[in-house]
Each structure stands twice: as C-alpha cells, then as structure tokens.
Amino acid sequence: MKKEKVFRFIISVAITNAAGFIGSFFTAPNIGSWYATINKPGFTPPNWVFAPAWTTLFVLMGISLYLVWEKGIEKKEVRIGIGVFGVQLFLNILWSLIFFGLQNPFYALLEIIALWLAILATIFLFYRISRKAGYLLAPYIIWVSFAGFLNYSIWILNL
Secondary structure, three states, X not given: OHHHHHHHHHHHHHHHHHHHHHHHHHHHHHHHHHHHHOOOOOOOOOHHHHHHHHHHHHHHHHHHXXXXXXXXXXXXXXXXXXXXXXXXXXXXXXXXXXXXXXXXXXXXXXXXXXHHHXXXXXXXXXXXXXXXXXXXXXXXXXXXXXXXXXXXXXXXXXX
16 A cells, blocks of 8 residues: 555655756757747746646645555546646646747747636646645645736737
8 A cells, every 4th residue: 555655645745847858959949049039037047947846736636646546546536526627737838838838928828728717627626635635735826826927018018
C-alpha cells in the first residue's frame, strides 16, 4: 500500500512538472529574443524569478493532485475534479504556446482568462474533496492573477 502511495505522489508531481517542461519549449527560445525586445511594465519581475516560481507552483499543484487522487479515483467527484485539473493544466501549456510561441499577447490574454476560470473551478472542486488540496492551489491562482495583469499590461504597451 505504501509503494502505491509513493507511486501516486511521484506521478502527480511528475505530471504537473511535465506541463511546465512542455511549456518551456515555447518559452525558453523566446526569452532572449522576442520577449527581450517588447515593452514591459516596470513591475515585471526579472527573468530569473519565473523558473523557481513556476517550479514551486507545479510542485504544489502536483501535491494537490495527489491529495485528491488519494481520495479514490472510483468516486465521481474525484474523477470530475481531476478532469477539470487536466483542463487547466492543458490551458497552462496553451498560454505559453500563444504568448511566447505565437508571440501574441492579446490572444494569450483571452486564454489566461479561461485558465484563471479553470483554476478557480479546480480549487472549488478540490476543496470539496480535500481542503488541503484546495488551499495548495491558492498560490497558483494568485500568481496567474498577477500574470494576467502582466499579460494585459504587455499587450497595452505593445499596441
């Protein structure tokens, strides 16, 4: 039984970090080129902040996923929660593709609104299953709220 829990924990954290890894394929090549040349607001964090911030958030997301998974995949509310979690994880990757890969802050802004709503839905669903799981996603929605405002500001400054 303990091996199964360790396996679920590792898989949960690996899945979320894999999303970050996939997103980095669109982000990393454009940090020193396109992103460096666009206008950004004064409150933009230095580039080195993003990797540790996102790594921390992906780990917290993985722990949250694990806590919900542990409640039993046979339960309908767990399957729904994990499904919505999967949607927000996909939207997270999609934002990197749109903002950095396609270099389109406007469409990325529209997409980050959908991401924010999916995170909020995940928080509510996870909280009903495991309060800790819901609370662990709070830093994520706060960061994405900030990222959304940053995205909006970049779009406005580069019209």
